[in-house]
Amino acid sequence: MTRDVSGVVTANGVFGILGDTTASSGAVNDFFVMVMRGATLSQHLTVVFINVGSHGPAQSVSYGVIAERMPNAWGEFMFKLYVKPIGFANSCWQIKTDAGDTGLVLEIGS
DSSP states (O other), X not given: OEEOTTSOEESSSSEEEESOSEEEXXXXXXXXXXXXXXXXXXXXXXXXXXEOSSOSSOSEEEEEEEXXXXXXXXXXXXXXXXXXXXXXXXXXXXXXXXXXXXXXXXEEEX
């Protein structure tokens, strides 16, 4: 993963994270901001988080997200990925969607 010239963290230039890719396990009401080139208002994505470490009771977590308006460097819309479902201390989660593999990994600290 790299940060592109607009500041978006990306692995493939299609999906990205605005801001940090890390969060605290105690920040259960916080969320990551995922962007996708070509996203449309109210677009639905199924997001699957795959545990890539040995921490956390789940091997994967999935849920649906809906694009919301938030102008950013990649377009007009974003998806909120909440910390709570993956908020296991010292875990890392690869993000896949029904629109493709993002190549992104999120880290949850203690």
